[in-house]
Amino acid sequence: MADSDFLSSMPPEIIEKILVKLPIKEAVRTSVLSRKWKSSWASIPDLVFSANTIESQLIESVDKVLQMHQGPILKFEVALRTDQHVPEEAINRWLLILSKNGLKDLRLIFKFDGDCRVPSSLFSCHKLERLEIERCTLNAPQCFQGLKLLRDLTLAVCYLKGITIEKFVSVCPLLESLTLLGIVNQDCIAIRAPNLKQLDFLGPFNDFLLETPKLISATISTYGLPFAFSDFSLPNDGCNSKLLRAMGALSNIEKVKIDSDFCQYLASGLIPEKLLVTFHQLKWISIVLDDRTKVIDTALCIFQKAPNLKTLCLKLPSQIIWDQQRITSISFPKGLEVVVICAFNDVVSLLEFAKFILSTAPQLEKLVIDQWGFDNLDDRMGFLIELASFPRLSSKAVILFDVSCRY
Template identity: 30%
Template sequence: MEADRISNLPGSVIDHILSNLPMREAVRTSVLSSKWRYKWATLPHLAFDNQCFSVPFQDHTDVENKLVAIVDHVLLLHNGPIYKFKLSHPDVQGIPNMNRWILHLSRSSIKELVLEIWKGKRYKMPSSLFSCHDLIHLKSSNCLLKPPLAFKGFRSLKSLDLQRVTMAQDVFGSLISSCPLLERLTLMNFDGFTHLNIDAPKLQFFCTGGAFEDISFENTSCLTVISIGLYVNVGDKRRAYSNYSNLLKFFVRLPHIRRLEVQSYFLKYLAIGIVPGKLPTPCVHLNYFSICMNFNDVEEVLTALCLIRSSPNLKELEVLARPEEQVAAVTFTNYWKDDHWSSPFNQLRQVKIGGILGIKPELNFINFLLLAAPVLETMSVKPASNRGGWELTKELLRYRRSSRQAEIIYLDP
């Protein structure tokens, strides 16, 4: 008889094959031979997502029923520890069985938990979640977090990703400060709290976007990558006392920042209070800076100028204008004029500028960069519309450049 090569595969090879299969296909390998029959039941990584289903469904109720049946079947027959559990499907709403599944996982030394619930009202996490003391990575969406009083934090957690999440102000503060090993934090579209108090001594990556009033950092000397988007326009809000500056407060705890993205209206937040010509301590490690700004807003321009002056080692700069706010100014001041002599960018090589209308403040900024960057290689310019594109191109080509190799690339909108 011909040798049964499938049955005679080493156990490590079988485990590797199963770990790279969708959950549905891994379970179906049980028909291959007696050796494979219950091999899938020892898989430490379980993922229930779109790949669990091979046919389309009529509505989300049908999806949920099928999903519940599959997860119940797998957990019932599973034998061994579960280190990673993922549940994600675009048509899934709140599932009554979820509490039972999380309770089961909390007893299984779970290390990575991903719960992506895209629809329906906020799912209130059961108290059993907060007893998963071995968690290293937690990602959840559309949920309500309310830890029990006895919760002392996730002492092993290194990565936390929360999207469309609701929690109280004190819960957020204590949650972050009670994760001493936290290295990555993503927080998007949240409610229930408006002050982002980040106290995380090991944090290296921070990404947030939402409607908030204030942000502060404490014990964040390891933080190197930040992306922040403020989704509400703070308008002309100013502090009454003269020595206050959001800009100084924001950067005082960020000595090693390397990559910074300022999106939506966050530059307007930074412009509140006193804006110095330069930061007291320059951002010497910052090599990538992306900024969204209104070139006709004086405070935003001065804030952007302060940040650029304070980043002598920039290699990549990306600027996105907010064209919906940039009507042509009746009078304007060229804040960038002659500043290239005092603030040269000896490392700047790549510049991307998008969303511009071709108004004078924008052109002044482009002219400033071309003169201030002696090693610039490329500057790509993408306007907000095709109107006046040829005139804009001719204007840019007339500008003098300090870098002989600098190339200006015009991109169609």
């Protein structure tokens, strides 16, 4: 009786905080605790379904909870951990209910590689601020006018039907964070987003355009898939430099990570003598290079316009052996504090490059070297002994080995 009285006397806001922390299945079970708890679960604003059950049980559970729920639903998530297929009519039924309950955060994460379809009723959820969709076909209506409150969008392994990434992003004016992973049927990527601050893109493309003046952090990778970078597929407004179109307006960028294919894409157009913008805020960059002159010139163009760069992670394909002239042709900002060198296969080239960094970086604090290129401990120790005896321009510089390049 005392326990029952204690549970019954809890303030509603405390009960809600407890229920929100529980899986929805357990939250429903709390209805047996006391009379006051009997219907408390039916008003919690966050509904999260993570199921390993069979399809019919999952659909039945979601339907029942939505039918019994009272009040606003601010977050709705279905995250399937097994290869389950949820029919489009079931998703449509859920979305129609959610669109009338003030939904702000929607996550539909499917693990099934088949054709899971998210119907156009998704776009009637006008109060959405966060949207994450994984492994599905996303149908957009022809009259789609955007999600005006959306700030965070993640699309992973999705097929877009009736809309392009360019259109989707352009009609979400408040978008600040965008993650695109393995998007199908979107060969030309144009992102025009005046308020975008973070971009993560992984996937193939033919052409790439960024008009994101507030972008702070960007990771761009192609999965190593070969695509035809030679043609301008997007309107270029007379600009023949892919480097300018992709990075020429990123005046607020602080962190950039690009792989070798994207670097080759940037180098496939006209390389300007210098960029019009100076990356005053750029402090961290990870870039993959090879020994092609245009790729080096592209990197130089970026480095020379990043006067405040602090951390550089430089990766090179293992089959490339750089000569001394090529190594010393790169001009790095003088304020570098951390330099990470990854994927050198030739120890002699690695040694020369490390010496070059030590002799030209007056503010260097750490030189981190990936161990991948060393066959055994003796090689690593011999390398370290030789490098340790080399003079350093910075009195603070230390040399570290790392088992992998995690920067």
